[in-house]
Amino acid sequence: xxxxxxxxxxxxxxxxxxxxxxxxxxxxxxxxxxxxxxxxxxxxxxxxxxxxxxxxxxxxxxxxxxxxxxxxxxxxxxxxxxxxxxxxxxxxxxxxxxxxxxxxxxxxxxxxxxxxxxxxxxxxxxxxxxxxxxxxxxxxxxxxxxxxxxxxxxxxxxxxxxxxxxxxxxxxxxxxxxxxxxxxxxxxxxxxxxxxxxxxxxxxxxxxxxxxxxxxxxxxxxxxxxxxxxxxxxxxxxxxxxxxxxxxxxxxxxxxxxxxxxxxxxxxxxxxxxxxxxxxxxxxxxxxxxxxxxxxxxxxxxxxxxxxxxxxxxxxxxxxxxxxxxxxxxxxxxxxxxxxxxxxxxxxxxxxxxxxxxxxxxxxxxxxxxxxxxxxxxxxxxxxxxxxxxxxxxxxxxxxxxxxxxxxxxxxxxxxxxxxxxxx
Amino acid sequence: xxxxxxxxxxxxxxxxxxxxxxxxxxxxxxxxxxxxxxxxxxxxxxxxxxxxxxxxxxxxxxxxxxxxxxxxxxxxxxxxxxxxxxxxxxxxxxxxxxxxxxxxxxxxxxxxxxxxxxxxxxxxxxxxxxxxxxxxxxxxxxxxxxxxxxxxxxxxxxxxxxxxxxxxxxxxxxxxxxxxxx
Numbered sequence: 001x002x003x004x005x006x007x008x009x010x011x012x013x014x015x016x017x018x019x020x021x022x023x024x025x026x027x028x029x030x031x032x033x034x035x036x037x038x039x040x041x042x043x044x045x046x047x048x049x050x051x052x053x054x055x056x057x058x059x060x061x062x063x064x065x066x067x068x069x070x071x072x073x074x075x076x077x078x079x080x081x082x083x084x085x086x087x088x089x090x091x092x093x094x095x096x097x098x099x100x101x102x103x104x105x106x107x108x109x110x111x112x113x114x115x116x117x118x119x120x121x122x123x124x125x126x127x128x129x130x131x132x133x134x135x136x137x138x139x140x141x142x143x144x145x146x147x148x149x150x151x152x153x154x155x156x157x158x159x160x161x162x163x164x165x166x167x168x169x170x171x172x173x174x175x176x177x178x179x180x181x182x183x184x185x186x187x188x189x190x191x192x193x194x195x196x197x198x199x200x201x202x203x204x205x206x207x208x209x210x211x212x213x214x215x216x217x218x219x220x221x222x223x224x225x226x227x228x229x230x231x232x233x234x235x236x237x238x239x240x241x242x243x244x245x246x247x248x249x250x251x252x253x254x255x256x257x258x259x260x261x262x263x264x265x266x267x268x269x270x271x272x273x274x275x276x277x278x279x280x281x282x283x284x285x286x287x288x289x290x291x292x293x294x295x296x297x298x299x300x301x302x303x304x305x306x307x308x309x310x311x312x313x314x315x316x317x318x319x320x321x322x323x324x325x326x327x328x329x330x331x332x333x334x335x336x337x338x339x340x341x342x343x344x345x346x347x348x349x350x351x352x353x354x355x356x357x358x359x360x361x362x363x364x365x366x367x368x369x370x371x372x373x374x375x376x377x378x379x380x381x382x383x384x385x386x387x388x389x390x391x392x393x394x395x396x397x398x399x400x401x402x403x404x405x406x407x408x409x410x411x412x413x414x415x416x417x418x419x420x421x422x423x424x
Numbered sequence: 425x426x427x428x429x430x431x432x433x434x435x436x437x438x439x440x441x442x443x444x445x446x447x448x449x450x451x452x453x454x455x456x457x458x459x460x461x462x463x464x465x466x467x468x469x470x471x472x473x474x475x476x477x478x479x480x481x482x483x484x485x486x487x488x489x490x491x492x493x494x495x496x497x498x499x500x501x502x503x504x505x506x507x508x509x510x511x512x513x514x515x516x517x518x519x520x521x522x523x524x525x526x527x528x529x530x531x532x533x534x535x536x537x538x539x540x541x542x543x544x545x546x547x548x549x550x551x552x553x554x555x556x557x558x559x560x561x562x563x564x565x566x567x568x569x570x571x572x573x574x575x576x577x578x579x580x581x582x583x584x585x586x587x588x589x590x591x592x593x594x595x596x597x598x599x600x601x602x603x604x605x606x
Contacts (some may be wrong), residue, residue, distance in 0.1 A: 008524045011484040013585070015520075018488070020581035022495060029563030030498060033509040034491060036559060037517035037552025039584070044548060046588055084540050140544055142524065
């Protein structure tokens with residue numbers, strides 16, 4: 001702990017020195033008499049104030065929470081000596097706000113620790129470091145203080161509030177595992193498909209007795225099986241554009257991707273994620289609830305990391321983009337590398353939907369006629385990129401914070417089926 | 425700027441204590457000798473006291489003007505040795521104690537700390553008044569003058585203050601070293 005002189009001790013030193021000087025100049029003893037109580041106090045506060053030995057432990061009730069949730073942070077302070085006045089203040093982590101007093105003044109005694117609780121509210125999603133505590137022990141007479149800062153040591157994961165998805169995007173071609181999509185193929189399921197002649201191995205309960213009685217032979221009902229699908233969420237993390245107060249394109253992308261991941265995992269689909277930017281991270285497709293937390297960890301880690309390097313999806317492992325998977329991309333369509341990657345995904349035959357997360361109206365043009373012209377040219381370039389994708393059959397939907405993602409995706413037509421040989 | 429400080433007005437006990445002590449010391453100075461300069465210094469002290477109570481850190485200047493008013497009254501009065509000086513010294517000490525703000529927020533009070541502070545302040549005030557009185561007695565009995573007394577007084581002052589400051593700095597240096605080693 002670092003020892004500091006307080007303004008009071010500096011006041012005392014200045015006055016005592018001035019009074020001694022006045023005594024010398026005037027030749028009188030009265031200034032010395034005035035200075036003596038101040039001098040005594042200075043000596044007492046300086047000599048008697050020993051450095052206390054403090055131990056501060058911080059614990060958090062839960063390290064995973066959603067945006068807007070409250071969390072209690074407990075601070076336990078113990079001391080080997082008596083500290084009559086001890087100021088304790090919690091350093092509020094970024095992304096959190098405080099909903100209870102965060103600074104306290106306590107009397108630390110050696111017989112037992114002091115426990116204090118601070119309530120925090122998670123305002124922004126992400127991984128935040130919490131638990132930093134500043135302490136200040138006042139010496140006798142408040143002439144010296146001992147101060148120290150205990151660094152944070154807890155990582156709190158704040159997950160974004162999910163966008164509520166009800167319909168989502170219907171995959172063009174289901175996969176092999178059981179799921180909730182009606183496959184066009186015939187097999188065992190609930191949805192009626194057709195009637196055909198009885199073959200060895202067919203179940204007796206599938207016999208259509210009405211048709212069989214009218215025709216010379218046995219006929220069975222066939223049905224469409226329910227299958228799941230593979231969905232890969234593509235996040236463009238080259239930049240975060242938009243109004244900083246409301247939330248940029250990256251925040252919208254993370255929120256939307258988290259909602260879609262939860263929606264498709266609930267439907268027993270296999271979901272994977274690719275965070276494509278300065279640093280490329282991916283998670284192969286998988287299903288079930290534990291996979292949701294792995295997906296959210298990748299999404300929480302999605303940050304803009306500046307890089308000049310050219311990135312290519314062809315360098316990703318094959319299982320990141322399995323054959324027949326649908327790709328839903330969240331991108332502001334600003335960085336050429338992301339646009340090229342999406343074009344590559346489309347050319348490889350993957351059904352692709354692009355959610356444009358950039359609200360162009362939030363990007364103000366630079367001042368002056370040149371700035372206005374540049375802004376218009378930039379908007380035309382973006383429209384050209386969107387038109388190019390539309391021409392290739394890739395739906396590009398615009399999503400802003402005011403709209404629900406589900407309603408935006410509902411306007412997307414059914415995706416075309418996968419071309420044979422896709423994924424090569 | 426005033427709006428920034430009005431929100432941290434001190435308690436009525438502190439305000440009444442400051443006003444009471446300042447009135448005593450100012451009245452005592454005026455009783456010794458009431459001149460225009462003394463009046464001016466006391467009025468300046470009053471203004472600085474008011475600003476200090478609002479939280480503006482002017483305690484040193486307020487105490488300094490009050491001290492200057494007393495010393496000026498003393499010199500104008502031509503008194504050989506003023507027996508009230510120890511009381512004025514204790515009043516000055518108590519004034520500074522009451523003028524300092526409490527710390528971070530006004531409503532933070534550590535349980536039991538206020539009582540301990542009162543005892544230590546009272547002990548220093550009583551001990552200070554006794555020592556100051558003894559100093560006055562010594563000053564009136566031992567009549568030394570001339571450059572020798574000036575040099576001796578200066579030497580004593582330098583030694584005493586220097587010791588305190590050296591001790592403070594040595595503690596700070598050891599803390600800094602231990603922090604670097606951590």
